[in-house]
Amino acid sequence: ETGVTQTPRHLVMGMTNKKSLKCEQHLGHNAMYWYKQSAKKPLELMFVYSLEERVENNSVPSRFSPECPNSSHLFLHLHTLQPEDSALYLCASSQDPGLADYTDTQYFGPGTRLTVL
Amino acid sequence: DAKTTQPNSMESNEEEPVHLPCNHSTISGTDYIHWYRQLPSQGPEYVIHGLTSNVNNRMASLAIAEDRKSSTLILHRATLRDAAVYYCILRGPISSGSARQLTFGSGTQLTVLP
Numbered sequence: 155e156t157g158v159t160q161t162p163r164h165l166v167m168g169m170t171n172k173k174s175l176k177c178e179q180h181l182g183h184n185a186m187y188w189y190k191q192s193a194k195k196p197l198e199l200m201f202v203y204s205l206e207e208r209v210e211n212n213s214v215p216s217r218f219s220p221e222c223p224n225s226s227h228l229f230l231h232l233h234t235l236q237p238e239d240s241a242l243y244l245c246a247s248s249q250d251p252g253l254a255d256y257t258d259t260q261y262f263g264p265g266t267r268l269t270v271l
Numbered sequence: 272d273a274k275t276t277q278p279n280s281m282e283s284n285e286e287e288p289v290h291l292p293c294n295h296s297t298i299s300g301t302d303y304i305h306w307y308r309q310l311p312s313q314g315p316e317y318v319i320h321g322l323t324s325n326v327n328n329r330m331a332s333l334a335i336a337e338d339r340k341s342s343t344l345i346l347h348r349a350t351l352r353d354a355a356v357y358y359c360i361l362r363g364p365i366s367s368g369s370a371r372q373l374t375f376g377s378g379t380q381l382t383v384l385p
Contacts, residue, residue: 263314
């Protein structure tokens with residue numbers, strides 16, 4: 155139990171559906187992250203939020219839309235996805251190293267396994 | 272970004288020490304060396320990190336070469352629960368904000384044999 159929870163754990167959706175992934179952290183952190191892990195590929199950073207403001211967006215297609223309503227919650231809204239978007243989506247949190255003079259540790263949730271049909 | 276090189280896979284016997292190597296010949300003077308691991312069906316978890324000196328914690332030890340171009344993660348007594356993919360990651364300068372980036376490579380798949 156890392157203090158970062160993700161729901162749902164598994165999701166199957168059609169290409170025309172709209173769904174949302176939810177992440178919640180109970181660690182008092184001020185930064186949250188979305189990563190994508192496709193089969194046979196390394197984890198890829200998608201988005202970074204610090205103090206509820208998006209600070210990094212790594213060229214992610216617009217069919218992925220993040221939302222951070224407060225420092226404890228992070229959402230990833232999905233619409234008109236493609237089969238190649240099937241992957242494990244991981245959320246993480248940390249104390250933002252950009253605001254403090256130390257190197258942080260990122261704490262990951264268990265991920266949401268997404269299948270797009 | 273400086274990159275790391277790790278063996279694709281390693282095997283160890285249960286209750287024996289494991290030395291997981293990582294090469295990072297282009298490391299900069301301000302890069303921290305981080306290790307994470309990912310157990311099956313879980314997200315990655317932090318193991319240890321260091322800058323120049325060797326480091327120990329309850330999970331593992333990190334031995335850093337004097338020239339910092341390589342490092343070794345040491346599990347002192349491997350258990351079956353240590354079977355995972357181990358990632359060696361360099362973190363950029365804190366002040367630049369690029370330290371937010373955790374750039375994962377392919378890692379080393381550790382198999383622990385009973």
